[in-house]
Amino acid sequence: MTAHAREQAPVRVPRHPRAVQLHPLSRRLMHWINALAILVMIGSGWRIYNYYPALPLDFGFPDYLTLGGDFTVTEALNGEDGLANALAWHFAAMWVLVVNLSAYLVVGVASGHFRRDFLPIGPRAFLHDISAAARLKLDHRLGEYNAVQKVFYWGVLGAILVTILSGLGIWKPVQLQELTWLCGGYEFARVVHFLGMAAIVGFLVVHIALTILVPKTLVAMVFGRASHAPHTRNGAAQ
Amino acid sequence: MTRASLDRRLVSGIERRLFLGQSLSIGALTLLTGCDITDQDRVQQVLRGMSRWNDLAQAFLFGHQRLAPTYRESDVVRDFRYNAFFPVAEAPQLSAADYRLELSGLIADKRSWTVEQIQQLPQQSQITRHVCVEGWSMIGKWSGPRLGDFLRRVGADITAKYVGFHCADGYSGSIDMASALHPQTIMAVKFADQTLPAKFGYPFKVRIPTKLGYKNPKWVTTIFVTNRFPGGFWEDRGYNWFGGS
Numbered sequence: 001m002t003a004h005a006r007e008q009a010p011v012r013v014p015r016h017p018r019a020v021q022l023h024p025l026s027r028r029l030m031h032w033i034n035a036l037a038i039l040v041m042i043g044s045g046w047r048i049y050n051y052y053p054a055l056p057l058d059f060g061f062p063d064y065l066t067l068g069g070d071f072t073v074t075e076a077l078n079g080e081d082g083l084a085n086a087l088a089w090h091f092a093a094m095w096v097l098v099v100n101l102s103a104y105l106v107v108g109v110a111s112g113h114f115r116r117d118f119l120p121i122g123p124r125a126f127l128h129d130i131s132a133a134a135r136l137k138l139d140h141r142l143g144e145y146n147a148v149q150k151v152f153y154w155g156v157l158g159a160i161l162v163t164i165l166s167g168l169g170i171w172k173p174v175q176l177q178e179l180t181w182l183c184g185g186y187e188f189a190r191v192v193h194f195l196g197m198a199a200i201v202g203f204l205v206v207h208i209a210l211t212i213l214v215p216k217t218l219v220a221m222v223f224g225r226a227s228h229a230p231h232t233r234n235g236a237a238q
Numbered sequence: 239m240t241r242a243s244l245d246r247r248l249v250s251g252i253e254r255r256l257f258l259g260q261s262l263s264i265g266a267l268t269l270l271t272g273c274d275i276t277d278q279d280r281v282q283q284v285l286r287g288m289s290r291w292n293d294l295a296q297a298f299l300f301g302h303q304r305l306a307p308t309y310r311e312s313d314v315v316r317d318f319r320y321n322a323f324f325p326v327a328e329a330p331q332l333s334a335a336d337y338r339l340e341l342s343g344l345i346a347d348k349r350s351w352t353v354e355q356i357q358q359l360p361q362q363s364q365i366t367r368h369v370c371v372e373g374w375s376m377i378g379k380w381s382g383p384r385l386g387d388f389l390r391r392v393g394a395d396i397t398a399k400y401v402g403f404h405c406a407d408g409y410s411g412s413i414d415m416a417s418a419l420h421p422q423t424i425m426a427v428k429f430a431d432q433t434l435p436a437k438f439g440y441p442f443k444v445r446i447p448t449k450l451g452y453k454n455p456k457w458v459t460t461i462f463v464t465n466r467f468p469g470g471f472w473e474d475r476g477y478n479w480f481g482g483s
Contacts, residue, residue: 080476082276088478174447
């Protein structure tokens with residue numbers, strides 16, 4: 001660091017020393033690969049669902065939200081109307097997700113990211129934060145996850161795990177039949193897979209809504225660093 | 239440089255990059271909604287490449303002696319679903335008098351087989367779950383000679399890679415040799431203890447409970463053994479070739 005930069009440094013440091021969000025490059029890369037893989041899996045999964053809904057409801061996803069090609073175009077090109085495409089997307093993104101997520105989990109544990117940032121979650125802190133959040137009074141401090149956030153991140157990790165395991169149970173009801181059995185059999189594994197997806201989509205809705213409310217979290221996840229700007233946080237003091 | 243100008247530069251830089259980031263995520267979203275991307279040649283190539291990789295992964299997961307779960311007689315679905323790419327009225331009606339099963343490729347004894355000869359081979363029964371790639375599944379009871387026994391009897395080269403099928407309805411398909419030799423892979427001449435009805439593939443359907451429905455060809459008229467990848471009706475249209483369950 002040059003002398004010039006060191007002189008500049010105090011100007012950039014916000015009053016609260018923790019109010020800086022840092023995401024190393026590896027985490028950012030894995031986050032965005034994850035995001036893409038999960039979007040592809042959801043879009044193609046919705047198309048697959050539409051062909052034979054797992055739930056006994058008169059409900060299907062709008063075709064424009066599904067991934068698998070334009071029905072008439074793909075029929076003319078490939079002789080089938082898009083299920084094969086959706087399955088191909090689903091089982092291609094599956095590998096991206098599994099490889100990337102494994103790397104994320106290994107790095108998260110090894111680097112101490114999970115322990116440092118996702119733990120501990122005390123019941124009192126959770127109750128305090130969730131009631132504050134319900135009253136829309138929960139501040140977001142960059143670089144620090146509140147108890148509700150921590151629970152949310154564990155929750156979505158659990159939902160992804162359940163969705164992957166039930167997905168494997170549907171994909172391989174013979175070779176991985178113990179897993180299928182664990183999910184309540186082939187038919188019910190499809191329901192579990194659907195519910196896991198629904199939980200992930202629910203997480204995404206809140207996750208994206210909060211990102212819109214606190215856009216700097218997006219800055220941090222794209223560029224690796226975000227802090228409260230000096231002139232808004234402690235401009236008066238300087 | 240003054241702090242104010244530094245801030246402005248930082249902010250405009252961040253805004254520019256934010257805009258880039260937003261365009262990227264909008265691009266990612268059109269992945270989901272824009273149907274055009276799937277049908278591009280390069281995308282199709284990548285998807286088919288991944289499908290080949292999935293064939294390898296499934297062959298690796300396949301257990302030669304790993305049996306599909308079997309069920310009780312009371313689990314068998316009475317009104318089993320007819321399923322083909324044409325209506326049931328157009329299902330081939332093959333007659334025992336005219337039918338001959340042809341053998342070709344890497345098979346020593348290529349004499350053709352009559353319905354009676356096939357039915358006289360030792361049979362085994364299974365009550366297994368038929369799983370369609372669309373997601374529906376049904377438990378049925380099928381009986382017939384093992385395909386592996388049949389292939390050995392006619393002197394097929396069981397070190398070859400593929401066993402292929404041609405069918406009376408124009409359908410075709412192929413499977414890996416390991417699946418062909420699996421103990422539950424049978425030439426089903428009976429369904430629910432009755433002679434296989436025409437709509438389910440008379441005189442026989444290759445029943446493979448370790449594979450998805452489209453890998454279970456009906457109205458089979460030719461069995462061949464080869465080392466050249468034969469593809470298949472739905473596989474040529476983008477469905478995964480191994481199709482294992």
